[in-house]
Amino acid sequence: GAVVSQHPSWVICKSGTSVKIECRSLDFQATTMFWYRQFPKQSLMLMATSNEGSKATYEQGVEKDKFLINHASLTLSTLTVTSAHPEDSSFYICSAIPSGSRDTGELFFGEGSRLTVL
Amino acid sequence: AQTVTQSQPEMSVQEAETVTLSCTYDTSESDYYLFWYKQPPSRQMILVIRQEAYKQQNATENRFSVNFQKAAKSFSLKISDSQLGDAAMYFCAYRRRVEYGNKLVFGAGTILRVKS
Numbered sequence: 681g682a683v684v685s686q687h688p689s690w691v692i693c694k695s696g697t698s699v700k701i702e703c704r705s706l707d708f709q710a711t712t713m714f715w716y717r718q719f720p721k722q723s724l725m726l727m728a729t730s731n732e733g734s735k736a737t738y739e740q741g742v743e744k745d746k747f748l749i750n751h752a753s754l755t756l757s758t759l760t761v762t763s764a765h766p767e768d769s770s771f772y773i774c775s776a777i778p779s780g781s782r783d784t785g786e787l788f789f790g791e792g793s794r795l796t797v798l
Numbered sequence: 799a800q801t802v803t804q805s806q807p808e809m810s811v812q813e814a815e816t817v818t819l820s821c822t823y824d825t826s827e828s829d830y831y832l833f834w835y836k837q838p839p840s841r842q843m844i845l846v847i848r849q850e851a852y853k854q855q856n857a858t859e860n861r862f863s864v865n866f867q868k869a870a871k872s873f874s875l876k877i878s879d880s881q882l883g884d885a886a887m888y889f890c891a892y893r894r895r896v897e898y899g900n901k902l903v904f905g906a907g908t909i910l911r912v913k914s
Contacts, residue, residue: 714901718841723889723904771841775902785831785850785893787902789843 682708684776686790693764694798701759701793703774709754710776714787715747718771730757754779764797771795800825802892804905811880812913818865819875819908821890829895832866833902834875838886846888849873851895877910885912 683706693699703713711732716724728749729737736749746768748760757776761768771794775787802823811817823832834846849857849866856864861878877884890905 721887721907721909723906724843726901729901773841773843775843785895786833786845786848787893792841 682706682776682778682782682788684774684788684790686774686793688793689791690794690796692796692798695765696763698760698762699764699795701761701772701774701795703757703759703776703790705755705776705778705788708776708778708782710757711754711779713751713757713774713776715749715757715759716773716775718773718792720771724773727759761795764795766797769795769797800827800892800894800903802890802903802905804888804890804908806908807906808909808911810911810913811877811884813880813882815880816876816878817880817910819877819888819890819910821873821875821905823871823873823890823892823903825871825892825894827894831893831895832864832873833891833893834862834864834873835889835891835904836884836886837889837907838883843889847875880912882912882914885910 685704687702713730715727718724727742730749730751732751738744751757773792774790830851832849836844836846847859863876865874887907889907891902894900
């Protein structure tokens with residue numbers, strides 16, 4: 681199956697700093713990627729849809745200035761948590777849809793990134 | 799808007815026994831995908847099984863099978879011969895088929911515990 685790599689898998693930062701998380705599709709091109717946030721024992725909450733070459737579409741209630749998304753190439757999307765605070769501590773997961781005819785319905789997920797803000 | 803409902807927050811099953819996880823969904827679309835994803839303690843999302851709505855035949859993958867009832871908008875997952883490695887959180891998910899780039903809509907999840 682298609683592989684999505686997410687980096688870093690865990691990060692600890694100080695309050696007020698910014699953290700960047702990368703999501704790469706390793707063996708396919710992905711025009712669209714998604715970013716989720718997950719709290720313990722809860723479902724994945726969609727934060728935003730990332731489209732290559734255009735602005736991300738944010739879900740209601742998600743601060744676009746806090747969670748900056750850049751999808752500069754067909755294999756890379758980044759999520760930057762700006763001026764992180766302890767309440768931003770969470771598990772962040774990305775997923776990607778193969779472009780064009782390779783889209784068979786399934787989304788492929790990264791391994792997730794655990795962010796802890798001290 | 800489409801919604802997915804998993805009414806069982808937690809389920810338990812004895813090793814080697816069979817368990818069924820429930821899922822219902824609401825949509826006005828006729829063409830869509832349904833999925834069951836497994837999230838073990840590693841938190842990596844793993845696709846268990848996929849169903850295309852236009853196919854009447856229930857999908858199966860080894861010990862995993864679904865009961866897809868399109869009219870009732872029900873999509874349950876049956877796990878046969880349960881193994882300790884099946885212990886995980888299971889998510890039912892829906893995705894519209896038409897148009898590229900549609901998102902997955904997830905249910906709340908069911909924690910499955912497997913007893914030895």
